[in-house]
Amino acid sequence: MSRVALLKGGRSLERQVSLRSGAQVQDALERLGHDVDVIDVGSDLVDRLEEARADVAFVALHGPGGEDGTVQELLDLVGLPYTGSGPAACIRCMDKVVSKHAMRDAGIPTPDFYSFSETAFRELGAAKALPAIEARLEFPIVVKPAGQGSALGIKFAATAGDVPGALVAAFSYDTRVILERHVAGRDLAVSVIDGPDGPEALPLVEAIPHDDDFYDFEARYEIGRTAFRCPAEVGDVATAAAQDLALAVYRLLGCYGFGRIDLMLDAETEELTVLEANAIPGLTETSLLPQAAEAAGISFDALIERVLDLALARTPA
Amino acid sequence: MTLDETPRGPAGGGEARRVGAPRSTTRDLERYTGLFARRTQGMKSSAMRDLMAVTAQPEVISLAGGLPDTSTFPAEDFAALMARVAVDSAAAALQYGPTEGLEDLKACIVQVMEAEGMEVEPDELLVTTGGQQVIDLVCKTLLDPGDVVIAEAPTYPGAVPVFGSYQADVVQIEMDADGMRIDLLEAALDRLGAEGRVPKFIYTVPSFQNPGGVTMSLERRRRLVQVAEERELLVLEDNPYGLLRYEGDPQPTLYALDGGRYVIYLGTFSKILSPGLRLGWTAAPRPVLEKMGLGKGGVDLCSSSLSQHFVCTYFAERDWRRYVAGLTELYRRRRDTMLDALAEHFPAEATWTRPEGGLFIWATLPDYIDTTDLLARALRDNVAFVPGRAAYLDGRGGSSMRLNFSGVSEDDIREGVRRIGKVVGEQVALYGTLTGAEPAKARVRVAAPVEEPPNVLPLRRRAQ
Numbered sequence: 001m002s003r004v005a006l007l008k009g010g011r012s013l014e015r016q017v018s019l020r021s022g023a024q025v026q027d028a029l030e031r032l033g034h035d036v037d038v039i040d041v042g043s044d045l046v047d048r049l050e051e052a053r054a055d056v057a058f059v060a061l062h063g064p065g066g067e068d069g070t071v072q073e074l075l076d077l078v079g080l081p082y083t084g085s086g087p088a089a090c091i092r093c094m095d096k097v098v099s100k101h102a103m104r105d106a107g108i109p110t111p112d113f114y115s116f117s118e119t120a121f122r123e124l125g126a127a128k129a130l131p132a133i134e135a136r137l138e139f140p141i142v143v144k145p146a147g148q149g150s151a152l153g154i155k156f157a158a159t160a161g162d163v164p165g166a167l168v169a170a171f172s173y174d175t176r177v178i179l180e181r182h183v184a185g186r187d188l189a190v191s192v193i194d195g196p197d198g199p200e201a202l203p204l205v206e207a208i209p210h211d212d213d214f215y216d217f218e219a220r221y222e223i224g225r226t227a228f229r230c231p232a233e234v235g236d237v238a239t240a241a242a243q244d245l246a247l248a249v250y251r252l253l254g255c256y257g258f259g260r261i262d263l264m265l266d267a268e269t270e271e272l273t274v275l276e277a278n279a280i281p282g283l284t285e286t287s288l289l290p291q292a293a294e295a296a297g298i299s300f301d302a303l304i305e306r307v308l309d310l311a312l313a314r315t316p317a
Numbered sequence: 318m319t320l321d322e323t324p325r326g327p328a329g330g331g332e333a334r335r336v337g338a339p340r341s342t343t344r345d346l347e348r349y350t351g352l353f354a355r356r357t358q359g360m361k362s363s364a365m366r367d368l369m370a371v372t373a374q375p376e377v378i379s380l381a382g383g384l385p386d387t388s389t390f391p392a393e394d395f396a397a398l399m400a401r402v403a404v405d406s407a408a409a410a411l412q413y414g415p416t417e418g419l420e421d422l423k424a425c426i427v428q429v430m431e432a433e434g435m436e437v438e439p440d441e442l443l444v445t446t447g448g449q450q451v452i453d454l455v456c457k458t459l460l461d462p463g464d465v466v467i468a469e470a471p472t473y474p475g476a477v478p479v480f481g482s483y484q485a486d487v488v489q490i491e492m493d494a495d496g497m498r499i500d501l502l503e504a505a506l507d508r509l510g511a512e513g514r515v516p517k518f519i520y521t522v523p524s525f526q527n528p529g530g531v532t533m534s535l536e537r538r539r540r541l542v543q544v545a546e547e548r549e550l551l552v553l554e555d556n557p558y559g560l561l562r563y564e565g566d567p568q569p570t571l572y573a574l575d576g577g578r579y580v581i582y583l584g585t586f587s588k589i590l591s592p593g594l595r596l597g598w599t600a601a602p603r604p605v606l607e608k609m610g611l612g613k614g615g616v617d618l619c620s621s622s623l624s625q626h627f628v629c630t631y632f633a634e635r636d637w638r639r640y641v642a643g644l645t646e647l648y649r650r651r652r653d654t655m656l657d658a659l660a661e662h663f664p665a666e667a668t669w670t671r672p673e674g675g676l677f678i679w680a681t682l683p684d685y686i687d688t689t690d691l692l693a694r695a696l697r698d699n700v701a702f703v704p705g706r707a708a709y710l711d712g713r714g715g716s717s718m719r720l721n722f723s724g725v726s727e728d729d730i731r732e733g734v735r736r737i738g739k740v741v742g743e744q745v746a747l748y749g750t751l752t753g754a755e756p757a758k759a760r761v762r763v764a765a766p767v768e769e770p771p772n773v774l775p776l777r778r779r780a781q
Contacts, residue, residue: 013693016370118747127751153690164751165685168744172687172694 012063145173190246201243206232384724418444448585448597471708496533525675662738
């Protein structure tokens with residue numbers, strides 16, 4: 001039995017999801033017999049951590065602040081072991097520019113992209129390059145903020161006229177944005193957890209929205225509005241390929257404990273491409289990692305216990 | 318019933334400790350969701366819910382609420398009135414009451430409606446748990462799945478989930494500075510008629526519309542009542558702020574114009590006294606009222622007896638009109654402060670309405686700005702508003718925002734609008750950089766909450 005400081009909430013736009021992940025984790029930790037001190041992360045975090053006198057921190061935070069290495073850096077500083085990846089891997093996962101460049105350099109397929117900072121547009125006249133980019137990526141183009149963990153701010157530009165508005169929207173969330181080739185196809189997620197023999201890829205989850213034409217982000221968190229198929233029915237070959245890719249990305253970015261890699265299975269070419277990696281996957285009742293674990297015969301409680309053990313097994317940096 | 322409960326003792330097997338309920342597994346979830354009614358598919362949370370979770374932080378200046386200012390209600394009055402209730406009617410105030418409401422309270426409602434030129438008999442009234450319950454009861458009484466409801470564009474964001482939960486097909490009619498465009502309404506009715514569809518009711522907030530901030534002109538009110546009569550359609554007139562007028566002449570309510578034949582009237586104590594009381598009412602044609610009463614009985618038996626006794630005592634012992642006059646003064650100053658701040662801090666490309674009363678201003682930005690994304694940016698500067706999309710059921714409203722001035726101090730209004738204006742200005746400049754468009758020099762003021770749908774479509778979203 002450990003004393004666990006459970007970190008949840010915070011001020012990121014994914015606060016609500018984090019609160020739900022945190023509630024699920026808290027229940028599991030208590031069922032497992034741990035002593036749980038719940039901390040809604042705010043400006044008093046360091047004091048709260050000291051008061052908690054915990055053996056380990058469970059980080060159930062999503063989005064900037066909690067998932068981008070900031071909290072992890074702080075936990076390293078106070079010497080408290082914590083769940084999930086360390087600061088460097090968190091930074092690489094949260095920042096899609098960094099992760100996509102790393103994947104491209106490593107030969108891992110990821111949709112073609114260009115990234116720009118606000119400065120590039122304001123001071124370097126990058127707008128002049130937009131037509132060339134648009135020609136190379138072909139419409140529709142996906143425009144997204146580099147560092148937003150949730151789907152907020154992701155836009156789909158069907159024509160050149162849509163691109164400036166989509167960029168303005170994406171810059172609402174971050175100072176850097178990505179223009180990415182759109183892949184039409186099936187939406188797959190591969191969750192990875194570390195085990196005695198190294199990282200292990202879990203069964204694939206496919207998300208199938210109930211509304212075909214319009215799929216909004218909150219549907220994912222709302223019970224009964226998206227169908228999830230786990231294991232995804234994409235055939236053994238594609239399943240194995242997706243799992244290999246996910247493990248390669250997990251290792252490439254230096255993840256630890258657990259993670260989730262999102263991929264697209266191109267409807268036409270049947271090629272797999274990696275969209276992004278999540279250092280702290282959602283742990284709500286509709287989240288994908290718990291579903292995948294369950295399909296692999298790992299109950300939620302067992303999952304949480306394993307992630308916690310991995311945190312304790314890692315020597316603090 | 319237990320669901321796959323596998324009790325697990327605490328390590329060491331010592332004293333018993335409370336453990337959480339067994340976690341819902343995916344299978345359990347499917348078990349629950351398999352039981353959900355089809356109409357729950359229409360119960361959607363909005364994209365803003367996650368953003369709104371952040372607006373509740375104390376450091377955020379929130380122009381997003383719809384809150385009246387309850388801080389000016391004297392605490393000693395509250396205490397004295399509650400003491401009076403305790404002395405005079407403790408047992409009754411703590412007891413269930415009649416579903417339709419206390420007779421004494423209905424007498425108070427008659428007074429309030431009289432103040433807006435309406436005559437109503439107590440037996441034409443049903444006391445409800447807030448005005449919101451009236452919207453629900455009207456839908457419950459009138460709507461089958463797929464039935465058409467007409468609403469304004471934009472409409473009250475709080476009505477959207479009600480319409481959704483009854484699986485209504487909502488048709489939204491554009492407004493201009495004179496409120497709902499009745500010509501467009503008639504065209505829509507004709508179009509629907511050609512498809513063999515007749516709306517069950519027309520939902521409108523004719524005075525100081527939420528969120529549009531516009532007021533329906535007398536001519537349009539007359540015409541709307543006529544249309545309702547000609548086509549035998551019911552109108553739900555939502556009038557929470559009618560008495561909160563800061564300038565101009567009062568307009569007769571639709572209910573007064575129609576005499577209660579086709580108009581279902583919704584009133585509330587929330588904005589003239591306190592929303593914490595959760596007391597509203599409806600006046601409706603008798604057959605409709607009767608069904609609504611049966612519906613209400615099933616929902617909550619009766620509205621709070623305690624609140625009803627409090628209001629009766631308040632009306633007997635205090636001057637409610639004076640309190641409303643005080644609120645009117647307070648809100649007028651806040652509205653003026655917000656209008657001045659908008660003129661000072663919003664870029665020339667922005668337009669907004671100038672409400673003659675009520676609680677809200679509706680501002681519209683250039684169509685390349687998405688106010689849901691803008692809210693995310695604004696929250697970094699600790700200021701919040703309601704993105705316009707909340708007021709539409711069809712994805713429109715993306716470039717508009719609702720700003721509340723009643724629940725915020727003048728200093729916070731000025732500072733909040735300044736912060737939003739700064740962020741909007743940045744986005745306008747960035748768009749100019751991206752497209753080579755020059756920022757507008759002169760302000761073009763169009764006081765109409767009308768806009769075209771933006772050309773940027775939401776993408777299928779990634780999972781968490």
